[in-house]
Amino acid sequence: MLPSEGMILKIRQVGEQVLRQKSRPLSTDEILSRSIQELIESMRETMHDAPGVGLAAPQVGYPLQLLVIEDQLEFIQKLPPEQVAERERRPVPFHVVINPKLTLQGSDVVEFFEGCLSLAGFTAIVPRAKKVRVECLNERAESVIIDAGGWYARILQHEIDHLDGALYIDRMNSRSFCTQENYARYWKDRSIAEVIQQSSHPRVRLCDE
Numbered sequence: 001m002l003p004s005e006g007m008i009l010k011i012r013q014v015g016e017q018v019l020r021q022k023s024r025p026l027s028t029d030e031i032l033s034r035s036i037q038e039l040i041e042s043m044r045e046t047m048h049d050a051p052g053v054g055l056a057a058p059q060v061g062y063p064l065q066l067l068v069i070e071d072q073l074e075f076i077q078k079l080p081p082e083q084v085a086e087r088e089r090r091p092v093p094f095h096v097v098i099n100p101k102l103t104l105q106g107s108d109v110v111e112f113f114e115g116c117l118s119l120a121g122f123t124a125i126v127p128r129a130k131k132v133r134v135e136c137l138n139e140r141a142e143s144v145i146i147d148a149g150g151w152y153a154r155i156l157q158h159e160i161d162h163l164d165g166a167l168y169i170d171r172m173n174s175r176s177f178c179t180q181e182n183y184a185r186y187w188k189d190r191s192i193a194e195v196i197q198q199s200s201h202p203r204v205r206l207c208d209e
């Protein structure tokens with residue numbers, strides 16, 4: 001059963017199988033169907049309510065290759081300007097991505113803390129490609145090519161990972177994993193290099209030498 005229009009959906013938390021499944025693509029008829037159009041509307045409301053900058057269908061219980069993204073000016077204005085500049089974060093209008101094919105562009109990798117609505121209360125440093133290209137369909141089943149850089153490229157990689165059953169914890173620098181509360185308390189004003197250095201690995205001895 002798909003939701004009726006304008007419902008705020010329950011966001012599934014890590015440990016639910018749907019977050020670890022591979023999602024299936026949607027046909028044109030399905031995309032244009034009332035039930036998928038209503039799901040898109042509910043996902044938009046759920047993302048706004050959370051609030052978040054992206055939401056993938058598996059996060060609300062549907063293993064479908066569908067996601068929504070919107071990075072609002074209002075969110076960005078609340079951040080320190082140097083953080084916005086460093087992350088290359090710019091407003092992204094609401095849009096829908098269906099059946100995406102992701103290609104990483106170039107070899108530049110950037111590391112920043114990121115979070116996920118399905119791992120509520122946690123964050124970690126995750127390396128991501130700086131630039132990507134996404135070929136997909138929109139909510140009218142039209143072909144779209146997205147060339148993205150900076151924070152938008154990160155959002156796309158994060159959300160498309162959800163469609164493959166992958167979460168940021170599969171890619172994170174695991175030593176940087178922390179609660180949002182401790183991030184705010186200890187790490188938010190430090191550079192990524194500093195965080196990595198200060199949380200870096202002591203020599204692990206697997207056996208007595």
Ligand code: ZN
Pocket residue numbers: 115116117118158162
């Ligand atoms: Zn997520």
